[in-house]
Amino acid sequence: MTSEEASGPRDIAVVAFAQTDVLRTTDEISEVEMLMPVLHQVLDRTGLKTADIGFTCSGSSDYLAGRAFSFTLALDGVGAWPPISESHVEMDGAWALYEAWTKLLTGDADTALVYSYGKSSPGSVRDVLTRQLDPYYVAPLWPDSVALAALQAQALIDAGDTDEPALAAIGARSRRVATLNPHAQRRGSVPQGEYVVRPLRVGDCPPVGDGAAAVILAAGERARELCSRPAWIRGVDHRIEAHALGVRDLTDSPSTRLAAEHAGAFERPVDTAELHAPFSAQEVVLRKALRLDDSVRVNLSGGALAANPMMAAGLVRIGEAAARIHRGESDRALAHATSGPCLQQNLVAVLEGDPR
Amino acid sequence: MPEVLKAPLVLEFPFTRSLGPVQSAFLTGLRERVVLGVTTTDGRTLVPPVEYDPVTADELHDLVEVAPTGTVTTWAWNHAPRRGQPLATPFAWVLVRLDGADTALLHALDAPGPDAVHTGLRVRVRWAEERTGAITDIACFEPYDGDEAHRPAGHSGEFENAVTGIVAPARLDYVYSPGRAQSAYIHALAEQRNVGERCPSCRKVYVPPRGACPTCGVATSEQVEVGPRGTVTTFCIVNIKAKNLDIEVPYVYAHIALDGADLALHGRIGGIPYDQVRMGLRVEAVWTEGGRYPDHYRPTGEPDADYDAYKELL
Numbered sequence: 124m125t126s127e128e129a130s131g132p133r134d135i136a137v138v139a140f141a142q143t144d145v146l147r148t149t150d151e152i153s154e155v156e157m158l159m160p161v162l163h164q165v166l167d168r169t170g171l172k173t174a175d176i177g178f179t180c181s182g183s184s185d186y187l188a189g190r191a192f193s194f195t196l197a198l199d200g201v202g203a204w205p206p207i208s209e210s211h212v213e214m215d216g217a218w219a220l221y222e223a224w225t226k227l228l229t230g231d232a233d234t235a236l237v238y239s240y241g242k243s244s245p246g247s248v249r250d251v252l253t254r255q256l257d258p259y260y261v262a263p264l265w266p267d268s269v270a271l272a273a274l275q276a277q278a279l280i281d282a283g284d285t286d287e288p289a290l291a292a293i294g295a296r297s298r299r300v301a302t303l304n305p306h307a308q309r310r311g312s313v314p315q316g317e318y319v320v321r322p323l324r325v326g327d328c329p330p331v332g333d334g335a336a337a338v339i340l341a342a343g344e345r346a347r348e349l350c351s352r353p354a355w356i357r358g359v360d361h362r363i364e365a366h367a368l369g370v371r372d373l374t375d376s377p378s379t380r381l382a383a384e385h386a387g388a389f390e391r392p393v394d395t396a397e398l399h400a401p402f403s404a405q406e407v408v409l410r411k412a413l414r415l416d417d418s419v420r421v422n423l424s425g426g427a428l429a430a431n432p433m434m435a436a437g438l439v440r441i442g443e444a445a446a447r448i449h450r451g452e453s454d455r456a457l458a459h460a461t462s463g464p465c466l467q468q469n470l471v472a473v474l475e476g477d478p479r
Numbered sequence: 480m481p482e483v484l485k486a487p488l489v490l491e492f493p494f495t496r497s498l499g500p501v502q503s504a505f506l507t508g509l510r511e512r513v514v515l516g517v518t519t520t521d522g523r524t525l526v527p528p529v530e531y532d533p534v535t536a537d538e539l540h541d542l543v544e545v546a547p548t549g550t551v552t553t554w555a556w557n558h559a560p561r562r563g564q565p566l567a568t569p570f571a572w573v574l575v576r577l578d579g580a581d582t583a584l585l586h587a588l589d590a591p592g593p594d595a596v597h598t599g600l601r602v603r604v605r606w607a608e609e610r611t612g613a614i615t616d617i618a619c620f621e622p623y624d625g626d627e628a629h630r631p632a633g634h635s636g637e638f639e640n641a642v643t644g645i646v647a648p649a650r651l652d653y654v655y656s657p658g659r660a661q662s663a664y665i666h667a668l669a670e671q672r673n674v675g676e677r678c679p680s681c682r683k684v685y686v687p688p689r690g691a692c693p694t695c696g697v698a699t700s701e702q703v704e705v706g707p708r709g710t711v712t713t714f715c716i717v718n719i720k721a722k723n724l725d726i727e728v729p730y731v732y733a734h735i736a737l738d739g740a741d742l743a744l745h746g747r748i749g750g751i752p753y754d755q756v757r758m759g760l761r762v763e764a765v766w767t768e769g770g771r772y773p774d775h776y777r778p779t780g781e782p783d784a785d786y787d788a789y790k791e792l793l
């Protein structure tokens with residue numbers, strides 16, 4: 124045991140990140156065929172081989188694939204024979220990263236591979252997501268994901284927190300900055316479009332697409348060996364709110380605020396934030412909950428309004444924030460991931476680079 | 480590149496769910512045109528009611544009747560209703576706080592257009608004609624500018640023949656595409672060929688190929704024709720007839736290592752009595768007229784393979 128470990132929790136960092144281009148359809152390839160290039164990229168960036176990885180954790184959803192235990196097929200891509208230490212979450216890869224981070228904190232492993240993927244193209248993601256709702260009172264009405272986000276947007280408009288032009292500006296800004304992100308699906312100037320479910324227009328909603336992402340975590344000195352400027356994880360926390368929408372104040376996100384508090388986000392200002400806000404109005408809620416002012420660079424990647432691969436978009440937020448630290452473009456960044464209707468579940472991670 | 484294969488994949492399932500005492504009372508109440516909430520220890524009334532307080536986690540059971548009238552707390556205009564939604568004509572999604580409740584219920588509002596809807600709008604329940612004890616017993620809400628129509632009579636929440644479960648049908652439609660490796664395999668099968676893929680690293684040949692070597696974690700790339708003959712490595716005897724399957728039981732289902740493959744695939748064995756199938760039996764694929772895949776495998780008549788020849792493929 125090193126003295127560093129004896130004195131407190133180990134330092135753990137994101138040392139590599141890779142993502143696919145997000146595309147509307149990827150009919151010609153299977154999930155594992157989509158995933159393998161990003162797995163190889165993160166391994167190549169660190170020089171690690173599959174056999175060197177201490178723990179592997181993935182995030183995906185059978186409901187997108189329409190097949191039970193679909194994640195087991197993706198395991199072929201990580202070389203799961205001879206047997207590896209592996210786990211899976213039936214949600215966004217950001218939560219898989221949380222599990223891997225806690226695994227490294229215990230000292231059971233020094234490196235972890237985290238990956239996630241989602242192909243929304245085979246089904247109708249608006250309908251698929253209804254199956255995560257309360258099965259007694261809500262799911263039988265089939266309210267789709269855009270409808271629920273639209274209820275939240277209207278609540279914000281009624282509260283005076285935003286209006287339709289302000290929402291349109293959020294979408295426009297996201298897609299404008301996404302022109303610098305080669306992986307983004309919807310980039311540049313896009314008309315705000317018709318109402319999908321009023322008050323949300325096409326430009327307020329995320330594009331539906333297929334994509335995958337992978338991250339490597341490493342602890343302590345191992346991180347320094349693998350990456351010239353590791354993105355140290357200073358804290359991660361995730362919180363959930365009541366699932367009944369009518370119980371919640373849709374204009375606020377107390378779970379995001381609480382997760383941020385526990386992750387240490389409010390101890391010192393961040394310079395960069397990657398927020399997982401699939402709908403424009405949700406960025407308004409998150410900026411308020413996270414107390415982000417104009418000094419913080421928010422979603423330079425374009426965020427989920429430019430590319431929202433289900434189950435990977437949250438992990439991409441952490442990866443994008445880490446990559447900025449790797450490149451020296453950020454010293455302290457916040458990454459946020461969400462899951463469930465109207466920001467029901469929220470994860471916040473705080474990442475830092477070594478002082479320069 | 481060959482044509483991308485696609486096929487419809489429909490998942491349909493009637494989810495049968497049991498109800499707890501509070502949910503049972505609420506849904507039975509809807510059947511009887513009574514709306515019930517549940518009172519929390521700090522005096523709020525939750526509608527729809529839940530069994531545990533979302534804030535304190537206290538177990539809740541004190542039912543209280545609320546009015547079938549209420550106020551819209553937020554809304555969204557749905558101009559293009561989707562399958563399964565409460566109304567087939569354009570409608571508003573609404574959260575409605577019923578009179579007497581502190582929380583809001585999600586449902587649909589039948590209104591002529593978005594201009595007729597606003598937060599604060601007064602509405603009332605429109606009951607479904609046929610009610611079974613489900614959230615859909617509320618057909619929808621409708622605008623209502625009268626007084627509190629039916630003041631709650633203070634129903635106890637006790638009903639005869641209370642519903643104790645719901646059946647919630649679910650259906651999702653997909654278009655399945657098998658991807659590059661499996662598409663190539665399926666295309667070859669239609670030409671009565673069995674094509675596997677070789678791992679560039681460990682040289683193993685996988686049939687059917689899934690695009691990756693599970694040992695090396697790399698893409699398999701090189702196509703290799705295998706078979707047409709193979710060896711039964713292990714088998715089982717099926718004694719129960721599957722629905723919609725016109726194969727006489729008992730029959731044999733086997734793992735078959737095609738010549739040149741490093742992984743056994745599975746298939747039905749025919750052309751031999753079920754009780755004479757054995758490990759090591761040499762077999763070959765049988766395609767039926769116009770079939771896109773082998774119907775079954777039959778004995779070739781060759782001598783059985785030595786155990787040593789296939790023991791690594793068990």
Ligand SMILES: [Zn+2]
Binds near residue numbers: 678680692694
């Ligand atoms: Zn191999």
